Amino acid sequence: MLVGKLINLSHTKPDISYAIRVVSRFMHLPQVPHMDVVMRILKYLMGTSSRGVFFRKNGHFNLMAYIDADWAGDRDIRKFTLGYFTLVGGNLVTKRSKNQKVVALLSLEEEFRGIAKGITEILWLMKLLFELKFPTKEACKLFL
Template structure:
């Protein structure tokens, strides 16, 4: 079964005895074709290890249109692809003035998507109804404004039901402060889910 409101945004839902599986393989494939990544090599991670991007990396793009279109399309793809959430969060910070190194990061994300085209979300039919979550933060990880990035994931049994990667609104003065802020965000989401 395929659920879609528009052929370009195909959200594919399949069902079997294990449960439901949501993916956007056709959408991702169309995105790769639009970017011209049909014959490129694949990579095993969406970002290079310890990838840090700043406003002044590389040279300005002559025409940032493709960059903006791809990043906007990535945002939609995170509906079923939480594995790329942080990478998309990172490259989306440069929409107003993207540069060559930012575009290189986008191309790497595309190569990762090509190698993981059929990744998606699985909702198990036999999963328990135990709610569990994980939270983490990188203290002052943003090189531009020194703010920390909070990330969390929540599972119902073994099915991922909620996730987030977002920059904190203030600069934390210590790693402990940033951890408490991340924990507060995760707790707020947990209370809403319960």
């Protein structure tokens, strides 16, 4: 139950999302070391209570996406992790981090998958902003 609440909190504090994702894998059979990690996350949150995601009016709707892929970095499942987040007008709109279902044979393969996911997310946001009558005036930026 505590991990579920931390999952909800990670939407406004993305710096803990990776740790929460790792801990949530063991929710079905938690052990003492897993609870120690949860307590460590709570101590971290007590020290960083004034930090988080804040939204500001910046006067523009420029789109930016940041993408990162980690090739076989997870030693437990040996699959690559893909993460990205998008900003509209300098404010965080979407974020995602997920272990992929396939095993990438090359690190270049995972980078191309990341680029494809990022472009898909940007195109979806562009279409959404256009339908809401807030078209972007500048080119979208994609950072790897």
